[in-house]
Amino acid sequence: MKKSKQLLALLSTGAIALSMLAGCGNTGTTNETKAPVPATDSVVQTTNAPDDHAPVELTMWVTSRNQDEFQQEREDAFLEEHPWITLNKVVKEGDPGNEFYQAVAAGTAPDFINGSFTMMDKYISAGIVAPLNEYMDAWDEAQYWDKAYLDMFTRDGQIYGLPCEVTPMLFGYNKALFAEAGFENPPKTWDEAFEMAKALNNPDKQVAGYATLAAEWTEWFFQYYVWQAGGDLTKENEDGTAELTFTDPAVIEAAKYYQKLSGEKLLQTDRTLKFTDLLEQFSQGKIAMMPFATDWVMDVANKGMDLDDLGLCVPPAGPSGKSATAIAGSCYVINANSSKEKQDAAWEYISFMYSKDELSRTYEHKASKGAIAPVTIPRTDMSIADFTDFPEDWAPVLSSIGEIGRLEFYGKADFGSYVDRAVQKVLADPNADPEKEFADAQALAEKEALASFNEANKAS
DSSP, X not given: OOXXXXXXXXXXXXOOTTOOSOOOOOBOOOOSOSSOOOTTBEEEEOOOOOTTSOOEEEEEEXXXXXXXXXXXXXXXXXXXXXTTEEEEEEEOOSOHHHHHHHHHHHTOOOSEEEEEGGGHHHHHHHTOBOOOHHHHHHOTTGGGBXXXXXXHTEETTEEOOEEEEEEEEEEEEEHHHHHHTTOOSOOSBHHHHHHHHHHHOBGGGTBBSOOOOOSSOHHHHHHHHHHHTTOOSEEEOTTSOEEEXXXXXXXXXXXXXXXXXXXXXXXXXXXXXXXXHHHHHXXXXXXXXXXXXGGGHHHXXXXXXXXXXXXEEOOOBOTTSOOOEEEEEEXXXXXXXXXXXXXXXHHHHHHHHTSHHHHHHHXXXXXXXXXXXXOBOSBSSOOGGGTOOOOGGGHHHHHHHHHHEEOOOTTHHXXXXXXXXXXXXXXXXXXXXXXXXXXXXXXXXXXXIIHHHHHHHSOO
């Protein structure tokens, strides 16, 4: 494999991990073409089926940002090897995870999807994704897939998803701002982060010492602090049901830390800033530190940040004395309601695109463009380090994630919105009582969502 020596300075376009796919279009057809897919079209790429295969039309959701000339070349190569398959590509620009879940029930879902780790529990419990065991058993490259990641999406011996790319959540800091304040190293604990944030905070220059999500998806970042405090937001029982633990002492500790940062005015002053806004502010040197995923390196570079100023470290340890964080990523699943012929065709596409040869070609292409992030390839026979070099101080951080990383809290897709409301209240009101807010949130979640979740997830 060719190893690129470019250091990400020429990063072109990137994608945020938790927005793997997205939007909609359903008009127009064309033969194979080198042109990108129009943002409003559904494109059918046709081939002639050989005698030993019946023609199969495979519907797939794609994003316009990922439909470039190189991707078209990959699909052309796939179609040349699989002439009985037709690709019906529908552009989606929205929330593909929820849209897929709803579209299956409506009968309008694609035959397969590359979705986020977050949605997998919901997909599996709903029975909307097909087991992949027969395909994995027959695939000569299955032995190279990291079992630790496959096990995340295995239930009762059935594999329901093929993880494609893994993104750890780290802690990002601006080295230039730290140096100006006289700090040589990033914080190792909550207390250190708090004291550093006070020194780094500079309202006159519109620099926030610290930042976290406050307007949307607040449960996303908040869960890390709960883990660092030694607890969790839910408990998974042996039978697959859940218990809500919103009032766990660790949850209250995390909420109080949020209030402390907020009360000292160390967080971003504009609490309406959404996720993409935070990345924009961070890239402009307006935020000194915040939770930061490895695949966002491309995004801040695209927004003009000098990557020499980007520091990455493990998240500061909380009251538990330990650091903890999540690993996110994307996972291919096949629609359980699609016909067997379509499921087989979907696997042909997945196994082609994620073969070692094709992955190597893809990452070499990204490296040649500079557009490559320090993500984890969930295979044992290759690594992202085979294709690019990263700052030396990132390496030990990335290698340590296996010890502290975990999937997001159990049932997050169903219970996350209730946590989100409580976190927003605590951040908005310095006088809010965290114990009351989270107790109220738990009571509401138990009333509205817990029973249905447990019914759907309880092992038979």
